[in-house]
Amino acid sequence: MANKQGKTLVVEQIGSPIRRPVEQRATLIGLGLNKMHRRSTLEDTPAVRGMISKVRHLVRIVDEA
Secondary structure, eight states: OOOOOOOOOEEEEEETTTTOOHHHHHHHHHHHHOOOTTTEEEOOOOHHHHHHTTTTTTTTEEEEE
């Protein structure tokens, strides 16, 4: 099987999870973020895009490679 290089996203946390619902905190942890201005490189999949859309007010996409 060929090794495919998928697209990746670099996501940065720009909002605090303080006073946010538990689901949003869990989504941030699932994205690999838990502190302000942390960055996480993630594979560009529909699941990751859905997680980003749930916390779009707390994160920003820095780079799409």
